[in-house]
Amino acid sequence: MLRVPFAFHPMSRSFSSSAIANSIRAKVMLYSQYGQPDQVLRCVSHELPSSPKGKEVLLQTIACPINPSDINQIQGVYPSRPELKVQYGQSEPVAVGGNEGLFKVLAVGDQVSGLKEGDWVIPSNVNFGTWRSHVLSEESALMKMEKTISANQAATIAVNPSSAYQMLTLFEELKPGDWFIQNGGNSQVGRSAIQIGKKLGLNSISIVRNRDNLKELVDELTGLGATKVITEEENASKEFGKTIAEWTNGKPIKLALNCVGGDNCTNMVRKLGQDGTLVTYGGMSMKPVTIPTTMFIFKNITAKGFWVSANIKRIPGSRENTIKAVQKMMEDGDLVDVKMYENPVSADASEDQVYQAFQKALANSNKGKQLVVFS
Amino acid sequence: MLRVPFAFHPMSRSFSSSAIANSIRAKVMLYSQYGQPDQVLRCVSHELPSSPKGKEVLLQTIACPINPSDINQIQGVYPSRPELKVQYGQSEPVAVGGNEGLFKVLAVGDQVSGLKEGDWVIPSNVNFGTWRSHVLSEESALMKMEKTISANQAATIAVNPSSAYQMLTLFEELKPGDWFIQNGGNSQVGRSAIQIGKKLGLNSISIVRNRDNLKELVDELTGLGATKVITEEENASKEFGKTIAEWTNGKPIKLALNCVGGDNCTNMVRKLGQDGTLVTYGGMSMKPVTIPTTMFIFKNITAKGFWVSANIKRIPGSRENTIKAVQKMMEDGDLVDVKMYENPVSADASEDQVYQAFQKALANSNKGKQLVVFS
Incomplete structure (x- = not known):
């Protein structure tokens, strides 16, 4: 050279x-x-x-x-x-x-x-x-x-918090006091959903994997605004449905966000109330989304997918609107770094x-x- | 006495x-x-x-x-x-x-x-x-x-043909020439869907179980108006996707009707085109509905359930309208006994x-x- x-x-x-x-x-x-x-x-x-x-x-x-x-x-x-x-x-x-x-x-x-x-x-x-x-x-x-x-x-801002914001606002008309549930609660999208959900007045249940320092993670996510944080084992337990019903005071959980798939997702879907929606945006377990037939027929749940890239194209202006809304939450300190x-x-x-x-x-x-x- | x-x-x-x-x-x-x-x-x-x-x-x-x-x-x-x-x-x-x-x-x-x-x-x-x-x-x-x-x-009239009619008309705006796919093609609902679909100008692919007298069944369903009848084995074969793409001339399959669940349903969902809808109304295999994550995220498919009893209550007048439409098809000989x-x-x-x-x-x-x- x-x-x-x-x-x-x-x-x-x-x-x-x-x-x-x-x-x-x-x-x-x-x-x-x-x-x-x-x-x-x-x-x-x-x-x-x-x-x-x-x-x-x-x-x-x-x-x-x-x-x-x-x-x-x-x-x-x-x-x-x-x-x-x-x-x-x-x-x-x-x-x-x-x-x-x-x-x-x-x-x-x-x-x-x-x-x-x-x-x-x-x-x-x-x-x-x-x-x-x-x-x-x-x-x-x-x-x-x-x-x-x-x-x-x-x-x-454009991928993770925008995905969380769009998933919480585009699929169900959630009102303050409503509940949503998600797996991968400590993922980047999960953390954004917790905080954005709190800002929107929503209650959240986040499912995380059990770990040695579970309490630390639970405290951290609760600190971000998570209403409840549960483990995959709790999510899998049939009895735990009663605990959740007590938390929600019988109010139906309207939305479930899934980035895991497999049994984790199946057990999460079971927590959805009548007419609820499951939104899948990832598949970290590499296992498919499996939903009992009765959830479709008798609980009338809807399962959809979310891909922020496609959504931008599908809904003109959605990227700008989403980013402005998320940016405002960041400015106000509602969405921490x-x-x-x-x-x-x-x-x-x-x-x-x-x-x-x-x-x-x-x-x-x-x-x-x-x-x-x-x- | x-x-x-x-x-x-x-x-x-x-x-x-x-x-x-x-x-x-x-x-x-x-x-x-x-x-x-x-x-x-x-x-x-x-x-x-x-x-x-x-x-x-x-x-x-x-x-x-x-x-x-x-x-x-x-x-x-x-x-x-x-x-x-x-x-x-x-x-x-x-x-x-x-x-x-x-x-x-x-x-x-x-x-x-x-x-x-x-x-x-x-x-x-x-x-x-x-x-x-x-x-x-x-x-x-x-x-x-x-x-x-x-x-x-x-x-x-109120259960089987009404279910078929509502599933073909309420979930996707199907136009003449459009395709749908269904499993349980020889069930009562399946036979109704074939005939109602034909009357609506739709092309259909019906999945049936293999059997000794398969040709007889295929001939019967084709006689009712089925465009194509395939076996579960063909539905399960990856190569068969190409055959279907030839049949549809690359036109996306917009709707899939599921009364089976399990692998049969998973393989059927794979045949859906971009933005397609899966409607589950039964679970004869006793296995859940399993859908690859990518179908949700990248193909943007929607999975919903159908229950005629709930639908009657949800959509006022739907029972009367449906029964009138189905009755007309029966009168005209489009829907045989x-x-x-x-x-x-x-x-x-x-x-x-x-x-x-x-x-x-x-x-x-x-x-x-x-x-x-x-x-």
Whole structure:
């Protein structure tokens, strides 16, 4: 590689985050075939003009999360996938990983009306390819985020808390005092549902796996606003139905949120009241959703699925409305920061450094919510 | 028992079906505790005035079927049950068996405006207690049936064909050329769905169990209007999906009707297209409804239940509208007579004879549609 003096190196920190240099050396995490992320992802650089034209907006990534669906997408087992196309100087068709993230505006074209340098934005839609240091985007593909919440909150608002909010508001007309039940109560969506539910005046029962430090988890979730937290074993016990009936004072549980499947879900469905709805948004047990026939015929329950990506397309405006509502709850302190693990990297770092930051985040993604944070 | 001369015996045939005698000796099949029908059912007599008053209508039963739900009700495993109350001269609370049947009007009270002697009626609601020779009913509890269809058709119109009609019309807006799939294709509801579907311009795929005389059954169902009839083994085969895609020319299957459950149902759900609906109305395999998580999340299928009894109450007027539509199809020859097995008995027969007719019908109820027919 040709060595160039520091001042002219396009990856130099002092130039890349301003519009002084003619171009910015953007790093993108891309893949040309489906497989395990540690095997198929690579980091490449490409030049971006530092002065965007027309409706273009030049962005630098602030933070982007590793969501399970991002991994599934790269594995090729996710129905929604970005188009693989020849881009970024590659000879074969490639796509960029990641769907969610927060960006700051570095510069705008002369036809951009709603954004200015320094603004925060998130992608308006999925398959944006957020795992990168910089990107040139049309203004229309971006949604402005007010800086009233933390960067990490803004970077992760579109998937987990938005899913929780939509599931609690779109399937049943829940009124204050109504009950819902969920499994995976300590998942990111589960924690959001507890807090959003509390804000909406709802009572919740969250099912979690038994563990050594169960009391700690129960206290934590109760602290977030969970009305009741129960174990899978309690959920499985026939007698426990009576306890729940005492808690709810006989009021029917109207909604159940399922991200587990299998027996856990079956036992949860049994807690639903007449005409209740089961919403499935995940299947962590890798087992199908199994529902007794009598629940359908005599209890008239409805079982539906939820996929935030599809929902955005199905209901125009739903993403914006949801994000505004969730953001308000975050501003008001009703939705506390999720515990996140930051994997820092400079926006001017080398391809290898960016690659390593993402691989570290990917490797730890089962240990907690991972973010790659650019500085 | 005191012997009375023939002419004065209230059970005498010559008097019971007219209003000359002061009273009619009605036989009712009743039970005072839940259990197997052959153990808990008994036949008792009671006197009915042969001249009804006010809004009362005196009826003689023409025919009543043995439906599986009637048996489940007597077994105590059916959520909708008639109230057990002290009646018919019994010292303990009792209920009368049966929910469906056709009656003829013997006489009407002076405030009855819509019915006259000789008219046919069916109960407007469930838990009428149809297993009896005669009954005195309020006019408001009855629905008049025009004599444009056979007595057996009229006696069995409210449950099986009405269920098929409602399931094909209330869950998805199916248009001519659309496809639905069902298991239990040779059940009474299945045969009705095939014919009603054909009349509505729908294409159908019916799943049946393999058997020695499969071709005979396939020919029969195809003769009724089934577009395709497949076996459970074909339904279970992954490759068969391609065959179905060829049949439908890639058109998504919008609706699946399930009365089986278990793997049969799971494999059927896999044939549903994007946004399709699974309706469960029975569980003959005694296994639950099992649906892959991905079908909910990525195919956005909805799983619901159907229970004709509950549906009648939920949608006012639905029973009348449904019966009129089905009756029209029967009149037009679009819905042919189901094969039924008649168990004849005289309306003036002894308690024991009536009891025997019902017990014979009950004992044979797994061999085909059984009717007790009064003459």
